[in-house]
Amino acid sequence: MADGFLSLWRDLEPIGRDAGSGGYRRFAWGGADGECRDWFRDQARARGLRYEVDRNGNQWAWRGDPERGDAVVTGSHLDSVPDGGAFDGPLGVVSAFAAVDRVPDGGRPLGIVNFTDEEGARFGVACVGSRLATGTLTPERARTLRDAQGISLPQAMERAGRDPDAIGPDPERLARIGAFVELHIEQGRALADTPHPVGVASAIWPHGRWRFDFHGAANHAGTTRLEDRRDPMLTYATTVLGARKKARLAGALATFGKVAVEPNGVNAIPSLVRGWLDARAADRPTLDTVVAAIEQAARERGGRDGVTVTVTEESRTALVEFDTALRDRLAALLTERHGGAPLLPTGAGHDAGILSAAVPTAMLYVRNPTGVSHAPAEHATEDDCEAGVTALAEVLEELVCR
Ligand code: GLV
Ligand code: MN
Ligand code: MN
Numbered sequence: 016m017a018d019g020f021l022s023l024w025r026d027l028e029p030i031g032r033d034a035g036s037g038g039y040r041r042f043a044w045g046g047a048d049g050e051c052r053d054w055f056r057d058q059a060r061a062r063g064l065r066y067e068v069d070r071n072g073n074q075w076a077w078r079g080d081p082e083r084g085d086a087v088v089t090g091s092h093l094d095s096v097p098d099g100g101a102f103d104g105p106l107g108v109v110s111a112f113a114a115v116d117r118v119p120d121g122g123r124p125l126g127i128v129n130f131t132d133e134e135g136a137r138f139g140v141a142c143v144g145s146r147l148a149t150g151t152l153t154p155e156r157a158r159t160l161r162d163a164q165g166i167s168l169p170q171a172m173e174r175a176g177r178d179p180d181a182i183g184p185d186p187e188r189l190a191r192i193g194a195f196v197e198l199h200i201e202q203g204r205a206l207a208d209t210p211h212p213v214g215v216a217s218a219i220w221p222h223g224r225w226r227f228d229f230h231g232a233a234n235h236a237g238t239t240r241l242e243d244r245r246d247p248m249l250t251y252a253t254t255v256l257g258a259r260k261k262a263r264l265a266g267a268l269a270t271f272g273k274v275a276v277e278p279n280g281v282n283a284i285p286s287l288v289r290g291w292l293d294a295r296a297a298d299r300p301t302l303d304t305v306v307a308a309i310e311q312a313a314r315e316r317g318g319r320d321g322v323t324v325t326v327t328e329e330s331r332t333a334l335v336e337f338d339t340a341l342r343d344r345l346a347a348l349l350t351e352r353h354g355g356a357p358l359l360p361t362g363a364g365h366d367a368g369i370l371s372a373a374v375p376t377a378m379l380y381v382r383n384p385t386g387v388s389h390a391p392a393e394h395a396t397e398d399d400c401e402a403g404v405t406a407l408a409e410v411l412e413e414l415v416c417r
């Protein structure tokens with residue numbers, strides 16, 4: 016294992032790790048995120064790379080002058096989901112520095128990026144940095160986002176020393192990028208039982224997040240007869256079970272992974288249950304049909320329970336098909352050097368998916384033997400991390416020098 020990757024990894028690894036769960040809590044613009052951002056800045060400066068933070072808070076490190084255009088960029092994100100794994104995001108940024116260290120100077124400028132707030136764990140919308148840059152999230156909407164403590168995105172940015180008035184589309188910066196390659200931990204078992212440590216992304220399923228508000232009536236758990244209740248927990252629970260069945264029948268995925276209950280007392284029927292649906296499917300019609308069916312069933316059940324249901328779409332990402340020319344070039348190179356690189360679709364969202372609307376984009380996935388992601392058991396072996404850096408360096412050299 017080359018020391019370059021490991022020593023970079025060891026510096027970053029302790030930041031934001033929870034001693035109890037072993038998972039990471041690196042939330043946009045918070046303390047651990049700030050330490051990760053300082054690490055990125057220090058790595059850029061230590062290499063004499065030109066360091067910039069763009070209007071949306073994304074960090075960039077450049078070898079060569081990006082203003083010349085047709086730049087090659089690699090990188091990922093450093094924030095995490097609550098109790099996330101070590102690799103989702105950081106593997107792509109650490110591999111980027113390790114790979115760039117190995118790539119000879121070529122004709123094209125070479126950049127490393129840390130996209131801000133990819134997971135959306137704090138403010139609810141994923142890929143905030145890349146969505147703002149591409150214009151798929153408007154600054155007006157971004158300014159309304161709040162975390163669970165009521166702190167708005169602009170307040171959080173200001174506390175971290177950034178100017179929230181500056182956020183917005185960044186077409187000139189994106190126009191300078193000729194190719195973006197994001198390396199990422201594979202988030203299922205697609206490579207686990209293959210002889211290949213590295214795969215190439217083909218597509219990202221359409222997906223989105225919907226907030227379901229179930230309004231009932233608070234009342235005493237010990238004195239309210241079952242038939243007199245307007246219990247939103249009941250409607251919520253039935254909705255969760257129905258969502259799973261509808262998704263299964265359609266070959267889609269539906270998850271309620273976050274829930275808030277008011278007033279949240281053990282001996283009180285809740286007045287409100289708020290549940291967030293994450294739904295994903297191979298194509299848009301299937302996704303729309305599944306979400307509409309979940310919503311309709313929730314309303315019908317709510318009608319019987321005396322519970323009002325409102326549904327708010329919080330974010331949505333269309334089907335992503337990565338640039339076929341770039342994808343095929345990378346797959347051919349890795350096949351020639353390493354005997355194969357499977358083409359993989361995924362249900363996971365990425366900044367690369369958002370960027371693909373504006374820039375020729377590709378992704379490399381590194382084998383995950385546990386198949387677990389967004390949880391502490393997420394893993395990649397040292398050998399596979401090394402194979403990822405090697406593949407990324409070869410790809411960057413191919414793009415920069417040929
Ligand atoms: C991002 O990791 C997502 O797919 O939710
Ligand atoms: Mn993730
Ligand atoms: Mn990620």
Ligand code: MN
Nearest residue numbers: 235236237282
């Ligand atoms: Mn009482």
